[in-house]
Amino acid sequence: MRMALSDWQPLPIPPLLWLNTGVLVLSSIAMQCASLAARKGQVDMVRLGLASAGLTALAFLVGQLMAWRELSADGYFLASNPANSFFYLLTGMHGLHILGGLVGLGRTTVGAWNGARPQRLRLSVELCAMYWHFLLFVWLAIFALLAGWASTLIDICRGLLT
Amino acid sequence: MVDITPADAVPPAEVAEMELYHPHSWWTKYVFSQDAKVIAIQYSATATAIGMVALVLSWLMRLQLGFPGTFDFITPEAYYQFITMHGMIMVIYLLTALFLGGFGNYLIPLMVGARDMVFPYVNMLSYWIYLLAVLVLVSSFFAPGGPTGAGWTLYPPQAIMTGTPGGQDWGIILMLVSLILFIIGFTMGGLNYVVTVLQGRTRGMTLMRLPLTVWGIFTATVMALLAFPALFVACVMMLLDRALGTSFFMPAIVEMGEQLQHGGGSPILFQHLFWFFGHPEVYIVALPAFGIVSDLISTHARKNIFGYRMMVWAIVGIGALSFVVWAHHMYVSGMHPYFGFFFATTTLIIAVPTAIKVYNWVLTLWRGDIHLTIPMLFALAFIVTFVNGGLTGLFLGNVVVDVPLSDTMFVVAHFHMVMGVAPIIVIFGAIYHWYPKVTGRMLNETLGRFHFWVTFLGAYLIFFPMHYLGLMGVPRRYNELTDMTVMTESAHHLNSFISIMAFIVGFAQIVFLFNLIWSIRHGREAGGNPWRATTLEWQTAETPPGHGNFGKDLPIVYRWAYDYSVPGAKEDFIPQNVPGSFGPSREPA
Numbered sequence: 052m053r054m055a056l057s058d059w060q061p062l063p064i065p066p067l068l069w070l071n072t073g074v075l076v077l078s079s080i081a082m083q084c085a086s087l088a089a090r091k092g093q094v095d096m097v098r099l100g101l102a103s104a105g106l107t108a109l110a111f112l113v114g115q116l117m118a119w120r121e122l123s124a125d126g127y128f129l130a131s132n133p134a135n136s137f138f139y140l141l142t143g144m145h146g147l148h149i150l151g152g153l154v155g156l157g158r159t160t161v162g163a164w165n166g167a168r169p170q171r172l173r174l175s176v177e178l179c180a181m182y183w184h185f186l187l188f189v190w191l192a193i194f195a196l197l198a199g200w201a202s203t204l205i206d207i208c209r210g211l212l213t
Numbered sequence: 214m215v216d217i218t219p220a221d222a223v224p225p226a227e228v229a230e231m232e233l234y235h236p237h238s239w240w241t242k243y244v245f246s247q248d249a250k251v252i253a254i255q256y257s258a259t260a261t262a263i264g265m266v267a268l269v270l271s272w273l274m275r276l277q278l279g280f281p282g283t284f285d286f287i288t289p290e291a292y293y294q295f296i297t298m299h300g301m302i303m304v305i306y307l308l309t310a311l312f313l314g315g316f317g318n319y320l321i322p323l324m325v326g327a328r329d330m331v332f333p334y335v336n337m338l339s340y341w342i343y344l345l346a347v348l349v350l351v352s353s354f355f356a357p358g359g360p361t362g363a364g365w366t367l368y369p370p371q372a373i374m375t376g377t378p379g380g381q382d383w384g385i386i387l388m389l390v391s392l393i394l395f396i397i398g399f400t401m402g403g404l405n406y407v408v409t410v411l412q413g414r415t416r417g418m419t420l421m422r423l424p425l426t427v428w429g430i431f432t433a434t435v436m437a438l439l440a441f442p443a444l445f446v447a448c449v450m451m452l453l454d455r456a457l458g459t460s461f462f463m464p465a466i467v468e469m470g471e472q473l474q475h476g477g478g479s480p481i482l483f484q485h486l487f488w489f490f491g492h493p494e495v496y497i498v499a500l501p502a503f504g505i506v507s508d509l510i511s512t513h514a515r516k517n518i519f520g521y522r523m524m525v526w527a528i529v530g531i532g533a534l535s536f537v538v539w540a541h542h543m544y545v546s547g548m549h550p551y552f553g554f555f556f557a558t559t560t561l562i563i564a565v566p567t568a569i570k571v572y573n574w575v576l577t578l579w580r581g582d583i584h585l586t587i588p589m590l591f592a593l594a595f596i597v598t599f600v601n602g603g604l605t606g607l608f609l610g611n612v613v614v615d616v617p618l619s620d621t622m623f624v625v626a627h628f629h630m631v632m633g634v635a636p637i638i639v640i641f642g643a644i645y646h647w648y649p650k651v652t653g654r655m656l657n658e659t660l661g662r663f664h665f666w667v668t669f670l671g672a673y674l675i676f677f678p679m680h681y682l683g684l685m686g687v688p689r690r691y692n693e694l695t696d697m698t699v700m701t702e703s704a705h706h707l708n709s710f711i712s713i714m715a716f717i718v719g720f721a722q723i724v725f726l727f728n729l730i731w732s733i734r735h736g737r738e739a740g741g742n743p744w745r746a747t748t749l750e751w752q753t754a755e756t757p758p759g760h761g762n763f764g765k766d767l768p769i770v771y772r773w774a775y776d777y778s779v780p781g782a783k784e785d786f787i788p789q790n791v792p793g794s795f796g797p798s799r800e801p802a
């Protein structure tokens with residue numbers, strides 16, 4: 052609703068975000084492979100899946116940081132106006148959640164290498180996979196919101212509320 | 214004891230034995246403990262301690278209101294700070310922490326028949342983060358500029374501006390940081406409570422056999438897990454506004470003739486976020502109280518709870534409905550009339566499940582074998598007080614009535630009745646009820662009765678007159694009322710009277726604290742089950758229950774929690790872990 056006000060100056064979406072989105076999708080796919088492999092008990096595949104999911108997630112984070120740097124280099128700072136603030140807040144929070152997920156993923160990966168009990172391993176891998184898909188879904192929603200595609204939806208909500 | 218007949222055999226929900234952490238030293242046993250019972254006591258003690266601070270603050274406010282001009286040190290700024298800290302401490306750091314962190318930790322594992330919470334280590338972290346949150350909060354009293362005086366609602370823009378105490382000093386920052394910490398700590402504990410109820414139950418303990426106490430705490434925890442994130446983001450955003458100059462909540466604003474850096478933010482957004490948390494918060498402290506009161510009434514009236522299933526669904530229904538009523542706190546903030554209509558309607562609809570609960574309590578009492586023990590007295594007092602507060606809530610839920618009453622003492626009277634006095638009274642009743650299990654000794658009866666009558670009658674004498682003051686138009690959050698036209702001579706007298714009563718009631722709480730400490734050593738020995746109650750926590754091998762709660766074997770549950778006065782049974786209660794059929798139980802099939 053505030054997007055209609057003059058104080059709200061949307062910032063350009065850096066093209067890098069597209070790449071990041073792709074990387075995050077890859078990460079989720081890798082996680083899914085790991086989870087399927089865990090169900091079948093193929094430890095090697097689990098290790099491969101976990102490692103590649105972790106690396107791609109890291110790459111996503113680095114990409115996000117680069118997008119931030121690009122934006123601030125162009126003069127779009129956190130406090131410049133609410134659109135910027137929301138951009139940094141949402142991406143920042145999402146990034147923090149990925150970081151937290153990486154801690155869990157790290158522990159699972161260590162377990163996968165040190166021969167954790169198959170049942171335990173399967174549980175942790177499946178939980179991680181669920182979390183990964185969830186974060187991907189949230190990211191897609193955030194991306195849609197920031198890129199402005201959700202404005203039709205927002206218009207409908209505004210119509211309902213006012 | 215009767216043999217297990219096939220009819221009694223319960224489909225066993227196979228629960229694997231937990232790998233318990235066994236403490237090796239004094240430190241890991243009593244300080245960095247992973248035992249939910251110790252954590253519960255730590256939570257309760259910390260909440261009580263900080264609650265005493267809030268009590269003293271309420272005295273200071275009442276001193277100023279009752280005897281204006283007498284106490285120079287209570288400046289207008291100080292008054293705002295007292296109000297804010299009093300409200301915030303009472304609601305969050307006392308009630309929420311005590312019900313969920315205190316009672317939740319102690320009762321959930323024992324009542325569902327688990328050895329401990331499912332994630333003991335996270336549970337321990339939860340307490341220590343809570344303690345940190347409390348310390349950060351307390352530190353704001355000593356920070357330059359003192360604590361924040363923004364009101365417990367912390368509405369921006371004023372909360373972070375110069376005119377508000379702590380707005381441009383440390384006060385508001387420490388408050389926001391403390392809330393953020395509290396929420397992180399609570400989330401850790403809350404996930405534990407939910408998972409333990411869902412996954413940690415012993416054999417035979419179906420969801421529909423849980424004592425209502427567990428249902429209340431469980432539903433409240435789920436609600437808190439959904440509501441606190443709204444407060445969390447609001448705090449983060451305000452912190453960014455204050456510390457880094459963003460404008461989430463700050464519109465373009467001129468302060469003392471100077472244009473501030475901010476612009477483009479929406480203060481109303483904060484209000485929505487705050488009350489999306491704030492209204493459910495009322496039920497986060499009310500639902501555990503509902504549950505506990507149901508069990509107190511059933512036990513001390515020796516009668517099964519009336520309409521168990523209805524009670525469960527009422528708890529869940531209230532929990533769900535309370536997420537769609539938040540904007541009734543914002544009628545005066547300006548909104549579309551249809552919007553107000555919607556929220557007034559949902560608000561009034563909540564009265565239906567709530568009234569069902571009240572009827573069921575009364576019907577449970579009806580023709581019961583009522584023992585006027587202290588827990589029962591408190592339970593009865595709760596019903597009366599809650600009905601009183603609920604009725605004024607119906608007034609305030611209607612837009613046209615609320616608008617003139619908003620920001621008057623009527624509101625203060627309403628919310629103190631319904632979410633101040635009522636839950637606190639349940640906490641007292643619950644402490645008298647479960648203290649024997651926690652310590653092995655009874656609380657002193659004489660002191661207890663003194664505590665009850667002074668608290669109950671006194672609370673009414675404090676808050677009932679406030680309804681009148683509010684109807685007369687006496688505003689809330691004013692530290693100086695002397696020159697107002699609404700303040701007639703008699704209104705002044707009433708105010709002084711309220712203040713004196715506040716001191717008397719506060720004194721009774723000190724007697725209660727004394728009783729708590731004195732009875733640890735000198736109370737009458739309680740034995741394992743002094744109230745002859747049915748639920749599992751009373752059936753433990755040792756009292757207080759040892760590490761792992763239940764000795765070698767976990768109990769198996771054969772019946773619901775309310776087999777009191779079953780016709781034909783030898784005793785007037787049948788514990789949940791006793792097999793066999795004794796007579797017509799009223800357990801819903």
Ligand code: HEM
Nearest residue numbers: 271274296297300303304364365366632633689690691715
């Ligand atoms: C001895 C008992 C208590 C006394 C005498 C007392 C007194 C007061 C007073 C005088 C005010 C300020 C009224 C005003 O000027 O606006 C107040 C505000 C408040 N109290 Fe209490 N109170 C007590 C217990 C509680 C409890 C148990 C709760 C828990 C819910 C509570 C929650 C609040 C809240 C939320 C506010 C509003 C703060 C604000 O306006 O920002 N109080 N109380």
Ligand SMILES: [Cu+2]
Nearest residue numbers: 492495541542
């Ligand atoms: Cu409300």
